Amino acid sequence: MIIFACIQIVLSQIPNFHKLSWLSILAAVMSFAYSSIGIGLSIAKVIGDGPHATTLTGTTVGVDVSASEKVWRAFQAIGDVAFAYAFSTVLVEIQDTLKSSPPENKSMKRATAVGVTTTTLFYIMCGVMGYLAFGNDAPGNFLTGFGFYEPFWLVDFANACIAVHLIGAYQVFCQPIFGFVEKWCNKRWPENKFITSEHGINVPCYGVYHVNSFRLVWRTAYVIVSAVLAMIFPFFNDFVGLIGAASFWPLTVYFPVEMYIARTKIRRFSFTWVWLKILIWSCFIVSLVALVGSVQGLIQSLKTYKPFQAVQEE
Numbered sequence: 134m135i136i137f138a139c140i141q142i143v144l145s146q147i148p149n150f151h152k153l154s155w156l157s158i159l160a161a162v163m164s165f166a167y168s169s170i171g172i173g174l175s176i177a178k179v180i181g182d183g184p185h186a187t188t189l190t191g192t193t194v195g196v197d198v199s200a201s202e203k204v205w206r207a208f209q210a211i212g213d214v215a216f217a218y219a220f221s222t223v224l225v226e227i228q229d230t231l232k233s234s235p236p237e238n239k240s241m242k243r244a245t246a247v248g249v250t251t252t253t254l255f256y257i258m259c260g261v262m263g264y265l266a267f268g269n270d271a272p273g274n275f276l277t278g279f280g281f282y283e284p285f286w287l288v289d290f291a292n293a294c295i296a297v298h299l300i301g302a303y304q305v306f307c308q309p310i311f312g313f314v315e316k317w318c319n320k321r322w323p324e325n326k327f328i329t330s331e332h333g334i335n336v337p338c339y340g341v342y343h344v345n346s347f348r349l350v351w352r353t354a355y356v357i358v359s360a361v362l363a364m365i366f367p368f369f370n371d372f373v374g375l376i377g378a379a380s381f382w383p384l385t386v387y388f389p390v391e392m393y394i395a396r397t398k399i400r401r402f403s404f405t406w407v408w409l410k411i412l413i414w415s416c417f418i419v420s421l422v423a424l425v426g427s428v429q430g431l432i433q434s435l436k437t438y439k440p441f442q443a444v445q446e447e
Contacts, residue, residue, distance in 0.1 A: 138360035145352040160301025167294035175262035185268025208426020216377025273370040368434040374427035382420035
């Protein structure tokens with residue numbers, strides 16, 4: 134995690150989202166690589182060992198989990214699904230990098246259709262084949278959750294692809310946050326030299342890189358804080374559900390739908406307006422349910438976390 138944080142400190146100094154194309158492409162290639170390896174290993178396991186017992190409703194109450202655990206896990210799973218839709222938060226940033234010809238909206242519609250279709254195909258294949266291979270014992274991540282042990286080199290390579298993918302994904306999601314904070318600070322304190330001034334440094338094989346003191350300090354601090362939190366709470370699935378539940382409704386549902394209503398001037402209490410409002414509040418309830426389930430999962434993971442238990446005993 135410390136090595137990962139050090140890499141992110143360096144990459145976080147990339148000035149803006151426009152400079153991330155190479156990193157985004159690399160992350161996408163890594164994503165295809167480890168997904169394909171996971172699907173391939175699942176198929177090989179099903180062929181070799183036969184499919185595990187599976188049911189339409191998953192784990193069995195009273196056998197695998199208690200009734201309350203079943204409900205909480207279902208709520209947390211909704212948060213995981215919500216996080217999988219979180220690409221929408223960077224769509225505006227991506228569209229901002231496109232050229233005006235062909236029209237941006239047409240390019241984005243085509244790119245979004247291809248992207249959603251491709252990721253949906255891989256998600257379904259990973260989910261179905263993973264469940265077929267492991268049944269109700271399927272780990273949260275069948276590559277890093279010790280679902281597979283052999284062939285060692287292939288599993289290690291897939292995990293390396295995951296690490297590289299996360300390096301790129303971290304920047305794709307953080308750059309809009311960095312940009313928002315820095316623009317706000319520039320408007321708030323336009324006379325502050327620490328925030329606005331830049332110093333050119335000649336970097337070999339790159340050219341002149343403009344260093345901004347505020348960007349350097351603020352982005353480094355952000356990465357350090359997030360790394361420390363990750364080391365204190367190393368529960369990937371719980372946090373994925375929590376972040377997904379917290380960000381899904383305001384950024385993916387409420388903001389785009391309200392923007393669409395305002396832009397198209399939909400009349401209040403019309404048929405379309407009513408159903409869009411029903412969609413907004415239905416998704417709000419789903420997000421609340423997922424948020425509660427993810428928080429409960431995080432608390433449960435903390436209770437069973439060995440370092441936390443050692444602190445309690447002391």
